[in-house]
Amino acid sequence: MIMTFSRMQEAGVEYFRTLLTSQPIEISDDMLTSIPSLVTHRENSLITAIPTGEEIKEVVFSMSRHRAPGPDGFPADFYISCWDIVGTDLIQAIKEIFRRKVFTRSWKPPSLHLYRR
Numbered sequence: 001m002i003m004t005f006s007r008m009q010e011a012g013v014e015y016f017r018t019l020l021t022s023q024p025i026e027i028s029d030d031m032l033t034s035i036p037s038l039v040t041h042r043e044n045s046l047i048t049a050i051p052t053g054e055e056i057k058e059v060v061f062s063m064s065r066h067r068a069p070g071p072d073g074f075p076a077d078f079y080i081s082c083w084d085i086v087g088t089d090l091i092q093a094i095k096e097i098f099r100r101k102v103f104t105r106s107w108k109p110p111s112l113h114l115y116r117r
Contacts, residue, residue, distance in 0.1 A: 050098040053091045057083070060090070 002008050039047075051059075060083070063076035070076075079086060 048098075048101075050095050053095075056091050056094050057087065060087075 002011055060076065060079050063080075065075070065077040065080060067075060079090065
């Protein structure tokens with residue numbers, strides 16, 4: 001039984017050191033084919049396609065105006081009210097995320113929610 005904080009730290013470090021330095025597990029294609037696909041190729045194409053400017057605008061304008069600000073610090077009301085000023089840049093930025101398939105550090109929110117189109 002571990003009784004001291006320092007011993008708990010040592011036990012935790014040792015556990016993960018052993019876990020993360022053990023022999024790698026080889027995954028064969030046979031193992032992967034036994035996992036059923038839950039997303040069809042068509043669905044995958046739809047959710048990974050670059051959204052149109054109109055789709056992006058529709059999503060922004062469907063957001064509740066007065067909810068708490070998002071990870072960027074701005075509430076939806078800001079984007080809706082200032083759409084004529086920020087809309088083009090926002091559309092370009094969102095399309096660029098889809099093109100690169102990666103968020104830059106400054107764009108990474110603390111949590112990411114994926115919604116079906």
